[in-house]
Amino acid sequence: MIKIYHNPRCSKSRQGLSLLEESGKEFEVVKYLEDVPSEKELREITDLLGISPIELVRKNESIWKDNYKGKDLSDADIIKAMAENPKLIERPIVISGKKAVIGRPPKNIKSVL
Structure with a gap:
């Protein structure tokens, strides 16, 4: 399942969400400012991103x-x-299986679809 860490107030994040919608694939939206990733999740995300x-x-x-x-x-x-200040997390982040990208620019998301 594809997952996007999304901030609805961010234009790049909205563009990334649109790309996922257009792909026709199923995905989960995580509004990370409300559903804040744990420190463990953030470590897993950075590992998947390779950064x-x-x-x-x-x-x-x-x-x-x-x-x-x-x-x-x-x-x-x-x-x-x-984890304490989720506004600090770059966005959007899209994860698909063992691959992940930061959707800046949004076209980066196509590499995990």
């Missing part, structure tokens, strides 16, 4: 700039920060 946790962070968010930027943070610290 370090810092690469999943939205570094222009004021929460990041005010509380974390410039600090010496471990991967575990960064995962914890995202």
Whole structure:
């Protein structure tokens, strides 16, 4: 089953959701600001993406700039920060089986369909 971590207020996330709808495939929508991924889930997501946790962070968010930027943070610290502040999670994330992509740009999603 395909899963999209989605923020309805984000234009890129809405574009990603449209691509999934157009694909005709079944998928699950996770509104991650309401249904916040656990630290374990975030580690699994970064592993599937093949990236370090810092690469999943939205570094222009004021929460990041005010509380974390410039600090010496471990991967575990960064995962914890995202779990506590889901606005920091880059979006949308689409997972299909053992493959995952960040839908920025939205056309990246086609690679997992």
